[in-house]
Amino acid sequence: xxxxxxxxxxxxxxxxxxxxxxxxxxxxxxxxxxxxxxxxxxxxxxxxxxxxxxxxxxxxxxxxxxxxxxxxxxxxxxxxxxxxxxxxxxxxxxxxxxxxxxxxxxxxxxxxxxxxxxxxxxxxxxxxxxxxxxxxxxxxxxxxxxxxxxxxxxxxxxxxxxxxxxxxxxxxxxxxxxxxxxxxxxxxxxxxxxxxxxxxxxxxxxxxxxxxxxxxxxxxxxxxxxxxxxxxxxxxxxxxxxxxxxxxxxxxxxxxxxxxxxxxxxxxxxxxxxxxxxxxxxxxxxxxxxxxxxxxxxxxxxxxxxxxxxxx
Amino acid sequence: xxxxxxxxxxxxxxxxxxxxxxxxxxxxxxxxxxxxxxxxxxxxxxxxxxxxxxxxxxxxxxxxxxxxxxxxxxxxxxxxxxxxxxxxxxxxxxxxxxxxxxxxxxxxxxxxxxxxxxxxxxxxxxxxxxxxxxxxxxxxxxxxxxxxxxxxxxxxxxxxxxxxxxxxxxxxxxxxxxxxxxxxxxxxxxxxxxxxxxxxxxxxxxxxxxxxxxxxxxxxxxxxxxxxxxxxxxxxxxxxxxxxxxxxxxxxxxxxxxxxxxxxxxxxxxxxxxxxxxxxxxxxxxxxxxxxxxxxxxxxxxxxxxxxxxxxxxxxxxxxxxxxxxxxxxxxxxxxxxxxxxxxxxxxxxxxxxxxxxxxxxxxxxxxxxxxxxxxxxxxxxxxxxxxxxxxxxxxxxxxxxxxxxxxxxxxxxxxxxxxxxxxxxxxxxxxxxxxxxxxxxxxxxxxxxxxxxxxxxxxxxxxxxxxxxxxxxxxxxxxxxxxxxxxxxxxxxxxxxxxxxxxxxxxxxxxxxxxxxxxxxxxxxxxxxxxxxxxxxxxxxxxxxxxxxxxxxxxxxxxxxxxxxxxxxxxxxxxxxxxxxxxxxxxxxxxxxxxxxxxxxxxxxxxxxxxxxxxxxxxxxxxxxxxxxxxxxxxxxxxxxxxxxxxxxxxxxxxxxxxxxxxxxxxxxxxxxxxxxxxx
Numbered sequence: 001x002x003x004x005x006x007x008x009x010x011x012x013x014x015x016x017x018x019x020x021x022x023x024x025x026x027x028x029x030x031x032x033x034x035x036x037x038x039x040x041x042x043x044x045x046x047x048x049x050x051x052x053x054x055x056x057x058x059x060x061x062x063x064x065x066x067x068x069x070x071x072x073x074x075x076x077x078x079x080x081x082x083x084x085x086x087x088x089x090x091x092x093x094x095x096x097x098x099x100x101x102x103x104x105x106x107x108x109x110x111x112x113x114x115x116x117x118x119x120x121x122x123x124x125x126x127x128x129x130x131x132x133x134x135x136x137x138x139x140x141x142x143x144x145x146x147x148x149x150x151x152x153x154x155x156x157x158x159x160x161x162x163x164x165x166x167x168x169x170x171x172x173x174x175x176x177x178x179x180x181x182x183x184x185x186x187x188x189x190x191x192x193x194x195x196x197x198x199x200x201x202x203x204x205x206x207x208x209x210x211x212x213x214x215x216x217x218x219x220x221x222x223x224x225x226x227x228x229x230x231x232x233x234x235x236x237x238x239x240x241x242x243x244x245x246x247x248x249x250x251x252x253x254x255x256x257x258x259x260x261x262x263x264x265x266x267x268x269x270x271x272x273x274x275x276x277x278x279x280x281x282x283x284x285x286x287x288x289x290x291x292x293x294x295x296x297x298x299x300x301x302x303x304x305x306x307x308x309x310x311x312x
Numbered sequence: 313x314x315x316x317x318x319x320x321x322x323x324x325x326x327x328x329x330x331x332x333x334x335x336x337x338x339x340x341x342x343x344x345x346x347x348x349x350x351x352x353x354x355x356x357x358x359x360x361x362x363x364x365x366x367x368x369x370x371x372x373x374x375x376x377x378x379x380x381x382x383x384x385x386x387x388x389x390x391x392x393x394x395x396x397x398x399x400x401x402x403x404x405x406x407x408x409x410x411x412x413x414x415x416x417x418x419x420x421x422x423x424x425x426x427x428x429x430x431x432x433x434x435x436x437x438x439x440x441x442x443x444x445x446x447x448x449x450x451x452x453x454x455x456x457x458x459x460x461x462x463x464x465x466x467x468x469x470x471x472x473x474x475x476x477x478x479x480x481x482x483x484x485x486x487x488x489x490x491x492x493x494x495x496x497x498x499x500x501x502x503x504x505x506x507x508x509x510x511x512x513x514x515x516x517x518x519x520x521x522x523x524x525x526x527x528x529x530x531x532x533x534x535x536x537x538x539x540x541x542x543x544x545x546x547x548x549x550x551x552x553x554x555x556x557x558x559x560x561x562x563x564x565x566x567x568x569x570x571x572x573x574x575x576x577x578x579x580x581x582x583x584x585x586x587x588x589x590x591x592x593x594x595x596x597x598x599x600x601x602x603x604x605x606x607x608x609x610x611x612x613x614x615x616x617x618x619x620x621x622x623x624x625x626x627x628x629x630x631x632x633x634x635x636x637x638x639x640x641x642x643x644x645x646x647x648x649x650x651x652x653x654x655x656x657x658x659x660x661x662x663x664x665x666x667x668x669x670x671x672x673x674x675x676x677x678x679x680x681x682x683x684x685x686x687x688x689x690x691x692x693x694x695x696x697x698x699x700x701x702x703x704x705x706x707x708x709x710x711x712x713x714x715x716x717x718x719x720x721x722x723x724x725x726x727x728x729x730x731x732x733x734x735x736x737x738x739x740x741x742x743x744x745x746x747x748x749x750x751x752x753x754x755x756x757x758x759x760x761x762x763x764x765x766x767x768x769x770x771x772x773x774x775x776x777x778x779x780x781x782x783x784x785x786x787x788x789x790x791x792x793x794x795x796x797x798x799x800x801x802x803x804x805x806x807x808x809x810x811x812x813x814x815x816x817x818x819x820x821x822x823x824x825x826x827x828x829x830x831x832x833x834x835x836x837x838x839x840x841x842x843x844x845x846x847x848x849x850x851x852x853x854x855x856x857x858x859x860x861x862x863x864x865x866x867x868x869x870x871x872x873x874x875x876x877x878x879x880x881x882x883x884x885x886x887x888x889x890x891x892x893x894x895x896x897x898x899x900x901x902x903x904x905x906x907x908x909x910x911x912x913x914x915x916x917x918x919x920x921x922x923x924x925x926x927x928x929x930x931x932x933x934x935x936x937x938x939x940x941x942x943x944x945x946x947x948x949x950x951x952x953x954x955x956x957x958x959x960x961x962x963x964x965x966x967x968x969x970x971x972x973x974x975x976x977x978x979x980x981x982x983x984x985x986x987x988x989x990x991x992x993x
Contacts, residue, residue: 018863054871058879063777065697066704067770077861081853097838097849098856102730103718105756107853109763110717116764120771120898121697124885128898131771135764136906139757146756150749154737159730159846215885218876219868227864291910305749309742 005252010094014083017237018076018230022046024272025229031276046229053222061215063123071118072216072223075111079230082107086161086234087241089260091169091248093162101149101159104238105142108193111231112138119212130211133201133287140294141189147301148185151178151308152242161238165245177312181304183243188297190239194232196275198285199293233268236275240267324370324397325382328405328450331366332443334359339439346432353423356435360416360442367409367446374402375817381452390512396452399821400584403661404449404576407668410803411568412442415561418676418796421789422561425683426474434474438562441467445569449576454502454512458495461573465491465541468570471562472554483553490540490550497537501530501581517585527586531594534581542574544635545605546921548628552612555627556620556688560679561796563620567627568672572664575634583657583825588645595642596747602635603754610761611914614768614904618688619678622769623671626714629758630667633729634660636751640732641822643744650828652735655841657822658833659728662815666721666807670713673800677707680789680797681773690772690900694779699786704774706797711766713804716759719850719857721808724839727848728815729755731841761907768903776897809851812837 026043033040060068085099093099098107112134119131153159155175156167173179192199216224241248247263249256285293338359345352374380379398386392397405419438423431444463451457469491473484506512509520522530536547543551551571555563582594609629616622637660644653680703681696682688697704709720716722730752737748772779788794807814812834823830833839838847884892908915 014860015863051871054868055873055876057877059882060879061885062881062883063695063775063885064881065695065775066701067697067708067775073861073864074857076864077857080860080863081856084856095852096847097852100727100846100848102727102846103848103853106716106718106723106727106759109715109759110712113712113715113717113763113767116767117771117775120767120903121775122885123776123892123897125887125892125896125898127885128771128776128903131767132764132898132903132906135760135767136910139760139764139907140910142760143753143757147749147753150734150737150752153734153846154749157738158844159734163844163846209886209888215882218879219872222871223864223868287906288909301753309745 006094009090009252010084010098013088013094014080017083017088017233018080018226021226021229021233022050024233024268027269027272028276028279031273032280035277035280046225050222050226053217053225054219056218058218058220060217060220061122061124063121064215065121067114067117068121068215069220071114071121072220072227074114076223076227076230078107078110078114079227079234082111083230083234083237086238087165087245087248088237088264089249089257091162091166091245091250091260093160096160096162099161101146101153101161101164104161105145105149109138109142115212119214122212122215124214126209127212127214130214134212137192137199137201137290140291141192141297144185144189144294144297144301145193147298148182148189148304149242151182151301151304152186154308155179155182161242165242165248168243169245169248175308175312178304178307179243181300181307183239185297185300185304186243187239188300190235191275191278192294192297193235194275195228196232196279198282199290200284201287201290236268236271237264240264240271323382324374324377324380324402325395325450327366328370328395328397328446329382331363331370332446334366335363335439335443338363339436339443342432342435342439344432346430349423349427349431352432352435353420356432356439357416357420360412360419360435360439363439363442364409364413364416367405368413370397371402371405371409375399375406376820386453386455390506391455392453392513393456394452394513394515395447395450396514397450399824400576400579400661401450403665403818403821404572405446407572407665408442408445408449408565408569411565411668411672414672414676414796414799415565417799418564418679418793419561420792422679422683422793423559426559430474434471434559434562437467437470437474438565441471441562441565441570445565445573448573452514454506454514454517457514458499458502461498462495464570464573465495468558468562468566471558471566473557474559474562475557479553480557483550483557487550487554490547494537494540494547497533497540498577501533501537504530504533505585514585518587522586524590527589528591528594531582531586531589535578535598538574538577538581539601540574541577542571542631542635543628544574544601544631545608545628548605548609551628552621552624555624556618560620560675560682563624564672564675564679567624567675568668571627571631572634572668575631575638575660575664578635579638579657579660579825582642583645588642588653588826590646592643592646592741592743595639595644595646596743598635598639598642599747599751600639602632602639603751604632605629605635606632606758607754607761608914608918610758610765611907611911612918614761614765614907615915617690617900619681619690619693619769619773620675620688622690622765623674623678626674626762626765627667627671629762630663630671630714633726633755633758634663634667636660636755637663637725637729637732640729640736640748641826643736643740645826647740647744649739650823650826651831651842652732652739653826654819654822654828654831655728655735655833656732657826658815658819658831659725659732661822662728662818663722663725665818666713666725666804669800669803669807670710670722673706673710673797673804674714676793676797676800677703677710680793683789683793684786690769691779693773694897695775695777696786697774700774700788702794703789703797704770706794706801707774708770709801709804711770713808715763715766717763718848719808719853721804721811724808724811724815724850726755726759727839728833728841731845735842735845764904764907768900772898772900772903779897779899809854811839811850815839 116131119127155173156164249260342356382395384393448460509516540547613625640656713720713722
């Protein structure tokens with residue numbers, strides 16, 4: 001069981017991340033506007049959007065059952081739980097009982113389960129195609145995530161995300177090449193998981209009318225949009241916590257935490273700017289060609305595996 | 313005989329036998345009352361419930377107790393009637409009894425579906441089936457083990473062919489053939505063991521000294537024999553056909569309990585009787601078969617429209633996951649890492665229990681839907697969450713559990729399986745280091761596919777609008793059926809959240825089976841595989857998810873305006889301006905279409921195998937045809953000439969036998985002369 005300090009930090013980082021998530025998605029919009037050489041809305045626009053949706057009427061389709069109504073709540077709750085276990089500001093997982101790589105992957109499966117089920121429950125054909133694609137992406141991405149993280153875990157000797165990050169930061173891992181390749185494969189998987197171009201398959205606005213979100217409106221839509229921004233922030237934080245933990249706090253000293261926080265924010269902003277540039281310079285992959293791309297990730301992870309086996 | 317104080321001062325095995333006697337009375341009673349369906353149902357059901365309670369009463373105290381043995385001098389010197397309740401047997405009896413208990417409660421209403429079609433006989437075969445399964449796992453003599461094993465196969469065969477239609481009869485025949493092919497292999501394994509042990513008693517098997525190669529031969533025979541019963545790929549062909557054909561509560565028992573006896577048999581032969589062996593490839597073989605079964609099982613499940621077939625293929629998948637844990641356990645034994653051995657076997661046994669519970673629950677849930685709609689085709693269901701809310705909730709819990717969603721039980725046992733694979737990869741030999749991370753990756757693939765499959769199953773059956781048939785008159789399942797499902801749903805939650813209390817017990821079962829030191833796998837509310845290898849706490853996750861759910865609810869309440877109109881339902885989902893109809897909604901086929909596209913080679917393999925079976929069948933036809941053509945050829949070339957030659961010879965000889973008395977006398981004289989001439993020489 002965690003002591004109070006850890007527990008408070010865990011809850012705090014999860015809540016702050018929730019509060020900051022619309023800022024991160026706002027940043028993406030600003031970058032997109034810059035890439036299009038237009039003014040675009042300010043970085044706070046997503047907060048205004050959420051506020052506006054919150055006061056609208058909630059309309060649900062006639063077929064919708066309990067799964068449709070429960071999804072926005074379950075999705076946000078599960079994401080907040082994932083956020084408690086990931087090392088962000090600190091080098092250790094604040095709540096190691098939720099900060100195991102297997103637990104994190106399967107908690108994301110919980111999110112996916114309800115997200116897709118709500119799509120089916122809405123009775124809309126667009127939503128069910130989105131649901132089917134969301135789960136298919138999960139099938140293509142999860143093995144890559146697991147294999148790359150297991151490689152890092154084997155090098156660190158523990159499946160705890162904090163322990164892996166600490167081992168990488170302190171240079172204890174013997175096989176540099178394997179670590180770098182595992183990081184590459186994991187970054188690729190995380191990028192697909194972000195749901196941005198060229199892989200915005202499930203919630204493609206132009207193609208599927210936002211997939212499983214099609215039938216949501218008002219406060220429910222606000223919660224789901226907010227959760228999706230939170231999810232994007234969490235998966236990037238996940239990558240940062242495991243493979244780029246440099247500069248994070250090793251204990252609870254105020255200066256260490258402050259530096260850790262600054263470093264974390266800088267890394268997140270930098271990554272999202274890069275992601276924004278990539279996102280706006282490519283076009284969507286045809287859905288049926290996604291496996292070719294995910295094989296690339298599998299290849300990377302397998303290469304890491306080979307390097308790990310020979311100990312390079 | 314060791315006496316263990318348990319319920320009413322009875323030794324566990326006495327209690328167990330008393331339960332089996334009650335079950336026998338109930339079974340024959342049900343058969344006698346076969347003309348009164350209701351009475352037969354109640355007699356069979358009550359006897360079954362009592363027997364299951366006795367089984368639980370006998371097994372639960374035996375988890376941590378030293379083994380108790382009941383030895384009755386058998387009818388023949390080689391067939392001592394020995395029963396042994398050791399921790400592993402206690403675990404199996406618990407699984408069987410728990411599932412039997414819920415299946416019997418469920419059956420009180422469910423068998424009305426079969427009214428007038430031999431309910432009495434069904435009660436008899438169900439009782440025989442449960443009793444023979446129970447006796448199989450406690451038998452401690454090869455002869456009696458095989459007898460009970462055969463009884464189990466036969467009783468379940470009659471349940472499979474219960475519907476008497478073409479599909480049921482042909483599925484039953486396939487099951488019959490595979491089950492007996494497996495039995496022959498097991499028999500061969502036992503006879504080889506008996507040859508070295510000098511007796512068919514398992515006690516003698518355990519101490520027998522076998523040369524390495526013979527030991528491996530026994531293991532492979534046992535692995536394939538019991539693997540056929542467990543339904544691992546490629547010996548699974550009978551499973552997706554036989555399980556759906558049986559009545560749903562029998563399917564629950566077959567999928568939940570009977571195929572576990574296959575796994576139990578593998579553990580029994582490899583770990584208990586042969587001591588785990590000294591060679592690494594046993595464990596690697598089990599891991600390999602496990603990983604392939606897991607992935608292919610779920611891939612094939614995804615393509616199914618028939619809900620019971622889908623569930624049956626998932627049994628193949630879960631047997632694979634169980635075998636992963638068992639295989640790691642065997643690797644641990646062979647490489648002299650007792651902690652790894654206990655962790656792996658514990659993970660396998662935990663998943664064994666969990667799969668029994670959630671698969672039983674899912675089959676019962678499917679049975680409830682079939683009971684109301686009279687179809688197994690998912691594309692004709694849909695929207696049932698509104699008309700059957702209790703069934704839908706139970707099925708959802710089962711679906712979340714089987715998809716390994718935290719913090720339910722499927723997640724806990726898969727987490728331990730991952731941890732055991734991880735521990736094996738950390739300090740293994742090169743081959744183990746190579747194989748176990750791949751197995752872990754395949755397990756992740758399996759998990760993601762299982763999520764997709766159960767979103768599809770729940771979504772197509774219970775969510776959205778009714779598809780195909782309109783069924784507005786559907787009502788909730790009867791109370792006893794809900795009680796049966798509800799009990800299993802509660803057990804799903806308890807075995808998930810209660811993992812910190814349950815895992816140490818299973819660890820002690822695994823260590824007792826291996827004969828190693830107990831290994832600590834949980835502390836406080838946290839679970840861990842090995843020290844410093846990462847932890848997880850299912851109860852904490854549950855508390856956090858429920859607590860965090862307050863935040864979105866609160867945000868919605870605080871941020872939404874008082875002036876906002878009340879939520880309402882729209883007239884129809886948006887369909888790009890077209891009028892939506894049921895044909896547009898996702899079906900079981902369209903939802904899984906991307907997977908069918910991306911994993912086409914794997915389906916191709918199955919089709920190729922099916923084609924190969926067809927080729928075998930075709931070759932057999934050709935053989936028959938050839939034999940038919942050959943028969944006249946033999947006639948023409950051999951039989952006919954001989955016959956005609958004999959005829960013509962006869963006709964020629966008729967010249968000699970002309971019928972003239974005088975010529976006959978002449979023959980006699982000639983013979984006399986010849987004889988005299990010979991004698992005079």
